[in-house]
Amino acid sequence: MNNKVLCGMSGGVDSSVSACLLMEQGYDVTGCTMRLFENKDIGAGLQSACCSLSDVDDAKRVCYKLGLPHYVFQFAEEFRRTVMHPFAEAYLSGLTPNPCINCNRYLKFGKLVNRAAEVEMQYVATGHYARIERQGGRWLLKKSVDAKKDQTYFLYNLTQDQMEHFLLPLGGLTKEVVREIAAAHGFANARKKDSQDICFVPNGDYGAFIERFEGGKVPAGQYIDCEGTVLGTHKGHIRYTLGQRKGLNIALGKRAYVIGKDVTENTVTLGEDRDLYGMELTARDLNLIACDQIDGTLHCTAKSRHGQIETPCNVVQTGDDELLVQFERPVRAITPGQAVVLYDGDTVIGGGTIIAP
Numbered sequence: 330m331n332n333k334v335l336c337g338m339s340g341g342v343d344s345s346v347s348a349c350l351l352m353e354q355g356y357d358v359t360g361c362t363m364r365l366f367e368n369k370d371i372g373a374g375l376q377s378a379c380c381s382l383s384d385v386d387d388a389k390r391v392c393y394k395l396g397l398p399h400y401v402f403q404f405a406e407e408f409r410r411t412v413m414h415p416f417a418e419a420y421l422s423g424l425t426p427n428p429c430i431n432c433n434r435y436l437k438f439g440k441l442v443n444r445a446a447e448v449e450m451q452y453v454a455t456g457h458y459a460r461i462e463r464q465g466g467r468w469l470l471k472k473s474v475d476a477k478k479d480q481t482y483f484l485y486n487l488t489q490d491q492m493e494h495f496l497l498p499l500g501g502l503t504k505e506v507v508r509e510i511a512a513a514h515g516f517a518n519a520r521k522k523d524s525q526d527i528c529f530v531p532n533g534d535y536g537a538f539i540e541r542f543e544g545g546k547v548p549a550g551q552y553i554d555c556e557g558t559v560l561g562t563h564k565g566h567i568r569y570t571l572g573q574r575k576g577l578n579i580a581l582g583k584r585a586y587v588i589g590k591d592v593t594e595n596t597v598t599l600g601e602d603r604d605l606y607g608m609e610l611t612a613r614d615l616n617l618i619a620c621d622q623i624d625g626t627l628h629c630t631a632k633s634r635h636g637q638i639e640t641p642c643n644v645v646q647t648g649d650d651e652l653l654v655q656f657e658r659p660v661r662a663i664t665p666g667q668a669v670v671l672y673d674g675d676t677v678i679g680g681g682t683i684i685a686p
Contacts, residue, residue: 554599
């Protein structure tokens with residue numbers, strides 16, 4: 330056992346303050362930034378996406394100010410294989426994936442933890458807003474005290490072994506306090522804006538990215554209603570997801586929402602908001618944190634999208650790698666490819682990938 334920490338630093342204020350707090354707590358901290366792609370590879374300017382050269386420079390400046398070593402790890406090949414390619418393939422198959430979850434799972438929890446072990450560092454730290462606690466011989470993932478910034482939805486894939494070596498210094502702080510700490514230490518990124526977009530799709534145009542990444546054009550198709558009546562022409566199914574209202578470019582005399590897609594027929598079904606609500610979902614690719622398996626019927630709450638209000642539900646584990654979640658009230662836009670995460674109060678029970686509403 331040692332107190333050496335490899336702190337993942339994106340160049341943002343959160344990871345910068347994480348490194349600072351760990352150093353002040355007596356840890357032997359080394360900063361690192363993962364270079365996941367070259368901006369030219371995603372059709373972006375050097376200043377327009379996270380993981381840009383300016384972000385690396387921001388992380389280096391913080392480490393220099395704190396007197397910490399800083400390294401840049403080139404993980405582009407791994408990122409392309411485990412995040413970018415699955416993202417594109419999922420959209421092409423009609424799903425709506427969450428690439429941040431895969432990035433955490435394979436890069437931060439995988440490659441970064443392994444890299445730390447290779448150089449005999451005991452811990453890895455990040456700037457995520459969540460808490461890890463040891464209770465009853467088990468590691469538990471708990472919500473941040475800042476409910477608005479809580480990121481446990483993206484962290485449900487953490488394993489017991491990983492949590493033993495993972496530090497989350499910001500879980501007990503609010504974003505406002507984090508910025509105050511950064512300003513007090515004179516960090517240049519103290520007021521830096523948070524990234525809102527998927528890092529490799531900085532302009533939010535998923536369709537353009539997928540066509541460029543996969544090297545092919547997805548053809549236009551037909552908008553239809555629930556009865557199959559043709560309503561108009563869409564720009565290719567990859568540009569739409571369940572619940573979408575903006576960007577449809579069709580006038581029907583009333584608000585229209587995407588309520589379904591058929592990849593084989595290349596159709597996008599439009600309907601009303603009320604058509605989007607469902608009472609259950611099935612999930613696979615499970616990771617349970619608070620228990621090894623769910624026995625019987627578990628009453629808890631669940632999110633089927635980040636930012637969604639938790640909904641009471643009953644959960645039955647129907648197989649080694651399958652859950653049936655039945656909600657007590659209708660939930661909007663349950664979308665295959667997204668994650669469902671289960672909660673018991675502040676504690677994350679676990680989660681999985683939605684395969685069917």
